[in-house]
Amino acid sequence: xxxxxxxxxxxxxxxxxxTQALDNCSIxxxxxxxxxxLGTNGAGKTTMFLHLNGILRPSTGQASLNGVRLDYSRSGxxxxxxxxxxxxxxxDSQLFSASVREDVSFGxxxxxxxxxxxxxxxxxxxxxxxxxxxxxxPVHNLSYGQKKRVCIAxxxxxxxxxxxxxxxMAGLDxxxxxxxxxxxxxxxxSGMTIIIATHDLDFAYGWADEAIxxxxxxxxxxxxxxxxxxxxxxxxxxxxxxxxxxxxxxLSLIGIDLRDIxxxxxxxxxxxxxISAQTRQEN
Amino acid sequence: xxxxxxxxxxxxxxxxxxxxxxxxxxxxxxAFTSSSPRAALLVSLTMTAAAVLGAGIPTVRYLRxxxxxxxxxxxxxxxxxxxxxxxxxxxxxxxxxxQSEIPRVLQVSCRSLACLTALLFLALSxxxxxxxxxxxxxxxxxxxxxxxxLCYRTLFVLSEAVHETMTAQSARLGYVSLPIALRSxxxxxxxxxxxxxxxxxxxxxAAEARGNDGALRFLENxxxxxxxxxxxxxxxxxxxxxxxxxLP
Numbered sequence: 001x002x003x004x005x006x007x008x009x010x011x012x013x014x015x016x017x018x019t020q021a022l023d024n025c026s027i028x029x030x031x032x033x034x035x036x037x038l039g040t041n042g043a044g045k046t047t048m049f050l051h052l053n054g055i056l057r058p059s060t061g062q063a064s065l066n067g068v069r070l071d072y073s074r075s076g077x078x079x080x081x082x083x084x085x086x087x088x089x090x091x092d093s094q095l096f097s098a099s100v101r102e103d104v105s106f107g108x109x110x111x112x113x114x115x116x117x118x119x120x121x122x123x124x125x126x127x128x129x130x131x132x133x134x135x136x137x138p139v140h141n142l143s144y145g146q147k148k149r150v151c152i153a154x155x156x157x158x159x160x161x162x163x164x165x166x167x168x169m170a171g172l173d174x175x176x177x178x179x180x181x182x183x184x185x186x187x188x189x190s191g192m193t194i195i196i197a198t199h200d201l202d203f204a205y206g207w208a209d210e211a212i213x214x215x216x217x218x219x220x221x222x223x224x225x226x227x228x229x230x231x232x233x234x235x236x237x238x239x240x241x242x243x244x245x246x247x248x249x250x251l252s253l254i255g256i257d258l259r260d261i262x263x264x265x266x267x268x269x270x271x272x273x274x275i276s277a278q279t280r281q282e283n
Numbered sequence: 284x285x286x287x288x289x290x291x292x293x294x295x296x297x298x299x300x301x302x303x304x305x306x307x308x309x310x311x312x313x314a315f316t317s318s319s320p321r322a323a324l325l326v327s328l329t330m331t332a333a334a335v336l337g338a339g340i341p342t343v344r345y346l347r348x349x350x351x352x353x354x355x356x357x358x359x360x361x362x363x364x365x366x367x368x369x370x371x372x373x374x375x376x377x378x379x380x381x382q383s384e385i386p387r388v389l390q391v392s393c394r395s396l397a398c399l400t401a402l403l404f405l406a407l408s409x410x411x412x413x414x415x416x417x418x419x420x421x422x423x424x425x426x427x428x429x430x431x432x433l434c435y436r437t438l439f440v441l442s443e444a445v446h447e448t449m450t451a452q453s454a455r456l457g458y459v460s461l462p463i464a465l466r467s468x469x470x471x472x473x474x475x476x477x478x479x480x481x482x483x484x485x486x487x488x489a490a491e492a493r494g495n496d497g498a499l500r501f502l503e504n505x506x507x508x509x510x511x512x513x514x515x516x517x518x519x520x521x522x523x524x525x526x527x528x529x530l531p
Contacts (some may be wrong), residue, residue, distance in 0.1 A: 102412055105500075106495070
């Protein structure tokens with residue numbers, strides 16, 4: 001087994017209407033990593049995701065899972081899609097059955113599992129996203145945040161090795177975002193590889209191990225998230241810098257070096273802790 | 284939406300759909316076996332009582348939901364009574380009512396009423412997902428049921444899209460006068476067609492991403508105590524049919 005679970009090698013994709021959505025993209029997804037994919041609207045994030053799940057086939061180049069070139073036959077796709085789960089941005093385009101439990105059962109039923117196994121997985125997935133109490137409710141009576149959770153449960157019930165989420169935080173309130181982050185942490189700890197498309201630079205900086213930045217279908221940069229997301233050219237394209245990194249830099253300019261403590265703060269919480277630790281030391 | 288609310292929040296929500304479905308079916312059979320309007324009316328009363336007193340649907344809500352189909356029933360009953368006559372020597376055309384038809388029309392209308400209440404009982408006490416699962420067990424073709432599932436879900440997605448678009452149009456004075464309203468309505472319809480197309484593509488992609496290859500398969504709900512419920516439904520349903528046959 002190779003270290004990379006998913007790879008794209010010089011993948012280009014042109015939509016039937018002529019739009020060149022991906023242009024010679026090569027990326028590696030390390031097993032068990034948390035990966036943030038960034039890029040302006042229309043940079044090709046969603047198109048890339050559709051390649052990972054075999055919905056789209058590269059016009060040129062190739063995609064591989066565990067070092068083996070993707071097999072686009074019926075059975076090949078079935079096995080690929082049970083290993084790589086895709087959560088779409090708009091929950092209304094993913095949910096199509098009448099009740100929550102039914103919808104979550106859709107994926108595992110497609111995998112052809114036994115009824116008792118499906119039942120077990122559905123309950124597990126509902127529990128993981130905290131929707132057990134709403135299992136009987138019709139989908140259209142749920143709030144946006146709840147629909148989002150059902151979408152995630154629908155993918156979790158298939159027990160994939162990789163979960164790909166397209167802008168999962170969009171439209172969620174702060175509490176819901178925190179809860180979703182907790183769910184993602186749980187999945188990460190269980191060994192899942194998680195890929196997220198996001199516009200939230202601060203979230204990406206604090207959460208991801210690795211970052212992939214796309215610009216008009218081309219790969220602009222990829223690698224260690226803290227390094228990539230503070231690069232001058234990347235910040236210029238994304239139109240912002242991670243706030244925590246900026247504060248670190250400004251503080252060091254006025255002589256407060258938070259690196260005295262043995263780590264570099266990446267999230268707001270870590271930054272606040274570091275500052276208060278620093279002030280305690282000085283007093 | 285009212286029907287939907289009742290189906291999910293009535294007293295008999297947890298009763299097996301098999302029992303409710305069978306009882307409703309018995310109601311429809313009884314409507315046809317009843318030989319007199321009186322017997323058919325009795326069936327209607329029983330089914331209404333089952334919905335209002337049994338499943339606990341509020342009377343006002345029941346009446347509100349029943350009003351529309353009742354109006355249709357009334358209209359068709361009246362049109363059965365009245366017929367056009369082209370042989371009138373003075374005006375050429377005349378309306379006339381056939382006295383002799385009254386008993387037959389009464390019989391048909393009462394039977395329709397019985398069928399209507401039987402169907403309403405099922406619709407108000409059982410969510411559509413359960414009804415579809417029930418039909419699946421009855422070996423109704425899967426394609427038909429998949430279409431029902433998708434239509435049902437799309438109905439809500441669409442009504443939301445309509446509502447959102449209309450609100451956005453109103454916010455920009457889209458419905459201030461009749462000509463403008465007509466134009467806005469046109470815009471709404473053309474916009475909806477595009478939206479429906481895009482949404483259906485998105486749904487298809489999402490289904491594919493979860494390993495779908497055609498037929499929609501879901502897990503069925505389980506119901507506690509179904510054997511007793513089914514026994515009660517069968518017994519009361521058959522008794523109702525027997526009664527309509529025996530009643531003069």
